[in-house]
Amino acid sequence: MITALELGLIYAVVALGIYVTFRILNFPDLTVDGSFTTGAATAAIMIVNDIHPVLATAAAFLVGTVAGLITGLLHTKGNINGLLAGILTMIGLYSINLRIMGGANVPLLGQDTIITSLRSFAGVGWTSVLVLAAAVLILKLIMDWFLHTDTGLALQATGDNEQMIRSFAVSTDRMKIMGLMLANGLVGMAGAIVAQHQGFADIGMGIGLILVGLASVIVGQAIFGSRLVIQATLAVVLGAVVYRLAIQFALNAGLNPNDMKLMSALLVIAALLLPQWKGFSKLVRRRRGKSALVSATEATLTSEAAQDTAAKAGRSA
Numbered sequence: 001m002i003t004a005l006e007l008g009l010i011y012a013v014v015a016l017g018i019y020v021t022f023r024i025l026n027f028p029d030l031t032v033d034g035s036f037t038t039g040a041a042t043a044a045i046m047i048v049n050d051i052h053p054v055l056a057t058a059a060a061f062l063v064g065t066v067a068g069l070i071t072g073l074l075h076t077k078g079n080i081n082g083l084l085a086g087i088l089t090m091i092g093l094y095s096i097n098l099r100i101m102g103g104a105n106v107p108l109l110g111q112d113t114i115i116t117s118l119r120s121f122a123g124v125g126w127t128s129v130l131v132l133a134a135a136v137l138i139l140k141l142i143m144d145w146f147l148h149t150d151t152g153l154a155l156q157a158t159g160d161n162e163q164m165i166r167s168f169a170v171s172t173d174r175m176k177i178m179g180l181m182l183a184n185g186l187v188g189m190a191g192a193i194v195a196q197h198q199g200f201a202d203i204g205m206g207i208g209l210i211l212v213g214l215a216s217v218i219v220g221q222a223i224f225g226s227r228l229v230i231q232a233t234l235a236v237v238l239g240a241v242v243y244r245l246a247i248q249f250a251l252n253a254g255l256n257p258n259d260m261k262l263m264s265a266l267l268v269i270a271a272l273l274l275p276q277w278k279g280f281s282k283l284v285r286r287r288r289g290k291s292a293l294v295s296a297t298e299a300t301l302t303s304e305a306a307q308d309t310a311a312k313a314g315r316s317a
Contacts, residue, residue, distance in 0.1 A: 008244030017186035018213035034093030039188025064188020072177030
């Protein structure tokens, strides 16, 4: 349970990055499958070479922003479809990641990392979970603040209505590039922390990450709502924790680990269908309420008509 909560909080950083591209920019960015591994590889190789883990994690954020920059330039300046631009960057990053690591795997056993420092400070238990939760909460508050600045509002407007925000002399290309850089920077940083948590960086650790991030975003917003930015970012963080706990419960129940991707896909499908079911149930209740109102009105009119008829008959008699 403790490990699941820790991983859920770490992957919440990934979910915040994917929230920026998929929800705010409305951009289908698949770069994250590559930038996650790039951040992990960068941090791992730097830690192995005796560079402080905090600096290594910061470097992972920077290389993630570079990956987002490449995707943004391909899309905005190269006029390449956004989905294809992300796929091209992701494929290119596979070879780059192998170059960075010098192989398919970099072990971190015996190395000082952020997680080992956390363990020495808080141990393995609820204290470590609370420390991670506080760190993620601070990151969430920074995101909330940024999204309420002029630049953040322009970023949101770019995803909502490009033509409208262009009329205010805002460069939507620059906003897209900035959003992609921010999102992939967060994903790269999360990759670095995950590598330090599991004790190694691997070339395949980012495969299917987009599904994990989408599941966190969609499940969180389906359960906790997303009317306001503050509420939406909190829902994304909680969604990542709920998703990781659901995976842990499934494994504890005896589900084959090979079926995890299928379970993730089914979870996303259920989360996508849930709002439609809620809307349908509201519509049914609304129609039932209208029918009951009409029936009551008709009954009232019928009763009043009967009383008028009885009164007229009495006067005639």
